[in-house]
Amino acid sequence: EPSNGLRMLAGGEPLPADLAAKLTAKGATLWNMYGPTETTIWSALSRVSPGGAVTIGAPIANTELHVIDASGMVCAPGQVGELMIGGDGLANGYFDRPDLTTEAFREMEIARRALRLYRTGDLAVRGADGSLRVLGRRDGQVKLRGFRIELGEIETRLRAEPGVTSAAVALKTAPGGQDRLVGYVVGGADTTALATALARTLPDYMVPTLWQSLDALPQTANGKLDRKALPDPDFSVARKAVTPGNAPETPTEQALAAIWCEVLGLKEISVTETVFAMGIDSLAVFRLAARMMGKGHALEARHVLEHPSLRELAAFADKRGTVSAGAAKPSVKDFLRKRTGT
Numbered sequence: 001e002p003s004n005g006l007r008m009l010a011g012g013e014p015l016p017a018d019l020a021a022k023l024t025a026k027g028a029t030l031w032n033m034y035g036p037t038e039t040t041i042w043s044a045l046s047r048v049s050p051g052g053a054v055t056i057g058a059p060i061a062n063t064e065l066h067v068i069d070a071s072g073m074v075c076a077p078g079q080v081g082e083l084m085i086g087g088d089g090l091a092n093g094y095f096d097r098p099d100l101t102t103e104a105f106r107e108m109e110i111a112r113r114a115l116r117l118y119r120t121g122d123l124a125v126r127g128a129d130g131s132l133r134v135l136g137r138r139d140g141q142v143k144l145r146g147f148r149i150e151l152g153e154i155e156t157r158l159r160a161e162p163g164v165t166s167a168a169v170a171l172k173t174a175p176g177g178q179d180r181l182v183g184y185v186v187g188g189a190d191t192t193a194l195a196t197a198l199a200r201t202l203p204d205y206m207v208p209t210l211w212q213s214l215d216a217l218p219q220t221a222n223g224k225l226d227r228k229a230l231p232d233p234d235f236s237v238a239r240k241a242v243t244p245g246n247a248p249e250t251p252t253e254q255a256l257a258a259i260w261c262e263v264l265g266l267k268e269i270s271v272t273e274t275v276f277a278m279g280i281d282s283l284a285v286f287r288l289a290a291r292m293m294g295k296g297h298a299l300e301a302r303h304v305l306e307h308p309s310l311r312e313l314a315a316f317a318d319k320r321g322t323v324s325a326g327a328a329k330p331s332v333k334d335f336l337r338k339r340t341g342t
Helices: 017-024 098-104 151-159 191-201 251-264 282-294 301-306 310-320 332-340
Strands: 007-010 029-034 044-048 063-068 081-087 105-110 113-126 132-137 141-144 147-150 166-173 179-186 210-213
Touching (some): 007 017, 063 113, 132 141, 151 166, 151 179, 151 191, 282 301, 301 310
Parallel strands (some): 179 210
Antiparallel strands (some): 081 113
């Protein structure tokens, strides 16, 4: 809890917005430093204002920062590309590794100037004011069912939840070939509560469907998160035993339970188990919604995510009533637009 008058320089890892907010809450001065070893450590810096956006600002003296697209052209403001660095701090290359040097250091022409630039592997975007914001590593961006996902955005939301001291998210492939988002948390927080909390602010495809609690996140030799070392989860989701306390009781609970068991291929289901704990993806949610609408229940896919257990959903359904004969049923496209804001 830094106090007023303390000056801090943050570097080595991307500075999360939640951490920046905590460090500047009592008036301390915080500078975000950016730059890899290959460009002599520091290449850019920016003072972080309390509650302001975290950027890397502008390059230091005799340094150049360029955001380059896949075709080798300079990106326009607002366009995401790879950050490349040139200038006096640029290294000659990797000692006795000409292969790595050729791959990482590129000869390019920008504005009719011949430049030698280092490929950072970081995705960045330039704002209208010229400041640069680093979005994360290229390998920190994944694609799931056609959606491009920034893992760092999910991790920032997770760290803001009570009981989470550190968190990581990875895309893992199940034995059957299906890709699943896996959340790794340190701190003993309830993972079902975490999934429910994320669903309130993130699209469903960004909510991990498998979870694993760890004593510590794996790190590289220099103390950074080692994503490749994150363990594979148990893809066989444990079923919650159905007891007299969580068996379907009301007519609506029983009707919905029958639909869920049919769609998900289950023999029985607990009314207190959530779709997040069960590891259900968005495609299964749409199938559930379509079947429930077909049976006369006025329940859309978004209602399943807002009321993720059968007990909650049944109580909501009783208040909502049934689908009228002429009512238009929601489409998948309409739902996706609502969830993604597009």
